[in-house]
Amino acid sequence: MRKEAFGPPSVSARKARASRIPWDAAYQNLLGAFALFVFVVAALIVYECARGASPAVLAYGWRFLVSSDWDPVAEHFGALPYLFGTAMSSGLALLLAVPLGLGTAVFLAELAPKGVGKVVSFVIEALASIPSIVYGIWGFFVLAPFLRTAIEPWLGSHLGFIPLFQGFPFGIGMLDAGIVLAIMILPTIVSLTRELLLATPRSLLEASLALGSTRSEAIAVVVDAARPGILGAVILALGRALGETMAVTMVIGNTNRISLSLFAPGATMSSVIANELTEATTALHQASLIEIALVLFLVTLLVNAAGRLLVLWATGGRRDVAGAA
Amino acid sequence: MIRVSRRATEWMAGLVAISTLAAMAPGCRAQSLTGAGATFPYPIYSKWFDVYHQKTGVTINYQSIGSGAGIQQVKAGTVDFGASDAALSDDKLRDMPRPVIHFPTVGGAVVLAYNLPDLKGRLQLTPDVVTGIFMGKIPTWNDKRIASINPGVELPGSPILPVHRSDGSGTTNIFTMYLSSVSSEWKNTIGYNTAVSWPAGVGGKGNEGVAGLVRQQPGSVGYVELAYAKQNKLPYALLKNKAGNFVDPTLASVTEAIEGASDRLAKDVRTPIVNSAKGGAYPICGLTYLLVYRDSKDTAKAKALAEFIQWAIHDGQDMAESLDYAKLPAAVVKVDDANLMKLTSNGKPLLASR
Numbered sequence: 039m040r041k042e043a044f045g046p047p048s049v050s051a052r053k054a055r056a057s058r059i060p061w062d063a064a065y066q067n068l069l070g071a072f073a074l075f076v077f078v079v080a081a082l083i084v085y086e087c088a089r090g091a092s093p094a095v096l097a098y099g100w101r102f103l104v105s106s107d108w109d110p111v112a113e114h115f116g117a118l119p120y121l122f123g124t125a126m127s128s129g130l131a132l133l134l135a136v137p138l139g140l141g142t143a144v145f146l147a148e149l150a151p152k153g154v155g156k157v158v159s160f161v162i163e164a165l166a167s168i169p170s171i172v173y174g175i176w177g178f179f180v181l182a183p184f185l186r187t188a189i190e191p192w193l194g195s196h197l198g199f200i201p202l203f204q205g206f207p208f209g210i211g212m213l214d215a216g217i218v219l220a221i222m223i224l225p226t227i228v229s230l231t232r233e234l235l236l237a238t239p240r241s242l243l244e245a246s247l248a249l250g251s252t253r254s255e256a257i258a259v260v261v262d263a264a265r266p267g268i269l270g271a272v273i274l275a276l277g278r279a280l281g282e283t284m285a286v287t288m289v290i291g292n293t294n295r296i297s298l299s300l301f302a303p304g305a306t307m308s309s310v311i312a313n314e315l316t317e318a319t320t321a322l323h324q325a326s327l328i329e330i331a332l333v334l335f336l337v338t339l340l341v342n343a344a345g346r347l348l349v350l351w352a353t354g355g356r357r358d359v360a361g362a363a
Numbered sequence: 364m365i366r367v368s369r370r371a372t373e374w375m376a377g378l379v380a381i382s383t384l385a386a387m388a389p390g391c392r393a394q395s396l397t398g399a400g401a402t403f404p405y406p407i408y409s410k411w412f413d414v415y416h417q418k419t420g421v422t423i424n425y426q427s428i429g430s431g432a433g434i435q436q437v438k439a440g441t442v443d444f445g446a447s448d449a450a451l452s453d454d455k456l457r458d459m460p461r462p463v464i465h466f467p468t469v470g471g472a473v474v475l476a477y478n479l480p481d482l483k484g485r486l487q488l489t490p491d492v493v494t495g496i497f498m499g500k501i502p503t504w505n506d507k508r509i510a511s512i513n514p515g516v517e518l519p520g521s522p523i524l525p526v527h528r529s530d531g532s533g534t535t536n537i538f539t540m541y542l543s544s545v546s547s548e549w550k551n552t553i554g555y556n557t558a559v560s561w562p563a564g565v566g567g568k569g570n571e572g573v574a575g576l577v578r579q580q581p582g583s584v585g586y587v588e589l590a591y592a593k594q595n596k597l598p599y600a601l602l603k604n605k606a607g608n609f610v611d612p613t614l615a616s617v618t619e620a621i622e623g624a625s626d627r628l629a630k631d632v633r634t635p636i637v638n639s640a641k642g643g644a645y646p647i648c649g650l651t652y653l654l655v656y657r658d659s660k661d662t663a664k665a666k667a668l669a670e671f672i673q674w675a676i677h678d679g680q681d682m683a684e685s686l687d688y689a690k691l692p693a694a695v696v697k698v699d700d701a702n703l704m705k706l707t708s709n710g711k712p713l714l715a716s717r
Binding site for chain 1: 575
């Protein structure tokens with residue numbers, strides 16, 4: 039029996055066979071071209087963004103990222119308020135969604151009766167298919183008045199000594215954006231974590247129960263085993279929160295002022311692009327917005343890469359767990 | 364064989380005859396024009412394009428992608444005309460590959476919509492108060508600067524929340540141009556543009572975003588287009604004009620404002636019309652423009668476009684008011700007419716004088 043029968047055929051064997059069957063070679067090349075196409079598109083996006091942003095890069099250099107002055111009239115452009123807004127809204131979303139998402143996932147995977155688990159999972163996955171404009175409308179017309187009249191005044195009067203909860207309750211603002219984002223990224227966290235927990239070997243759970251753990255201790259062992267994958271799920275969710283545009287634009291209040299308060303309006307990188315690109319009439323304004331797009335693209339790329347590396351490092355390359363992320 | 368070929372010949376002859384007829388009859392050869400730009404005049408433009416198509420067969424495709432993008436498209440030469448709520452500055456005109464002519468088509472006003480649920484009657488505002496509110500310098504509604512111009516009206520002690528547009532917009536351009544013309548402080552620290560660095564308040568996306576915020580938040584005041592406020596039944600303020608009268612923004616008071624600026628418009632059609640000196644003029648208003656290259660290569664297209672503009676500024680004006688746009692006063696129509704005569708194709712005038 040030939041050695042290649044068990045593994046992928048060696049390059050020489052593939053070539054030899056390809057030359058015998060010309061259609062096969064053409065087929066392989068075609069699929070290869072498809073795969074290459076993805077890289078070409080990604081590279082073109084970076085190239086076009088960099089080209090479009092070059093006037094702003096030349097004009098401001100690194101100051102673009104640390105200046106908080108965004109004045110289209112005077113043509114001073116600094117992206118700091120938007121970097122800050124993106125970090126704050128996404129951070130808040132993770133803070134709210136991670137505990138909720140992990141708890142839900144553990145319940146669904148380990149504790150819920152089968153029927154309940156299926157129904158709840160279905161509903162949570164349905165959340166992922168709701169268009170972001172619908173979340174925006176909900177955040178604007180339902181959540182914002184509720185925050186303004188009930189939640190924010192309460193937070194202000196009880197926790198008002200913390201800068202996070204100071205200021206006038208507008209309803210719309212960072213808190214609204216963070217909550218809407220948290221709901222939007224919840225399905226990613228829940229469904230991935232649930233899959234990961236279900237994929238962990240049952241023997242782990244059974245072994246720790248056999249050693250005398252309580253049920254919650256045994257679940258902790260399972261969650262611990264799935265930890266790197268869960269981290270991956272959280273990072274994918276972060277990726278969605280960073281780039282979310284429409285819903286955030288509708289509820290964040292859109293001002294370029296940096297404020298520590300969750301009640302204050304702000305803006306994110308994607309929201310300022312959505313707001314200003316169509317009417318950006320000067321070359322520098324347009325270039326600055328494109329530079330923000332470039333930075334956002336690179337940040338999400340870095341976040342994803344960092345996530346993958348973390349997972350790889352945490353698992354020591356164990357593909358069975360890491361692969362699911 | 365012979366029969367078949369004879370039949371084929373007949374067919375061919377028929378086809379040739381039909382196509383010749385089609386080419387000869389000018390009415391049958393429908394022109395198709397493309398334009399892009401401002402979103403504000405889109406309702407009236409699409410109405411005009413529709414009516415004009417039924418009348419003449421000329422098809423006009425218009426993409427309302429925003430004034431900024433429209434200007435870019437004109438510059439790139441990808442459209443036959445552009446549309447913008449803000450006139451091009453001298454710098455931007457120089458940037459264009461060839462001379463561009465502005466044609467004002469209709470006027471619009473920007474009103475201050477407010478949410479004061481317990482207020483009886485209409486709120487009255489002055490230029491100083493509007494500037495103060497949007498600079499964040501007037502903290503509450505019962506501030507004496509507001510109370511003194513609203514005698515006999517009980518104003519609440521609640522904080523004022525100014526609401527502005529978050530997206531770049533011709534509406535913002537008109538509003539900030541007005542603030543710049545009434546306040547040197549605003550002019551020097553903020554200025555005017557389709558997007559500015561707002562010193563206070565929150566931003567909503569689009570007219571509907573601003574209106575939504577105003578409707579939700581008691582104590583808020585925001586600027587929206589007159590048409591939008593009317594159609595959505597938002598209360599909006601009377602504003603003191605240059606002549607010292609408190610004026611209700613109506614289509615008539617906008618047309619009067621445009622009329623007041625017609626002498627200056629005759630010299631340069633791009634002149635801002637905010638803060639008109641006429642007695643009954645509402646001060647925050649602007650014109651929306653079509654941008655057309657003065658000379659173009661394609662004579663048939665250029666002629667069709669010139670004829671359309673001529674129709675729009677005369678017959679088309681009657682449709683404006685039903686869609687809440689202010690008509691051009693006769694003096695400005697005259698300016699447009701004179702500019703139409705300047706349009707040429709390969710150096711030859713397109714229209715015979717009317």
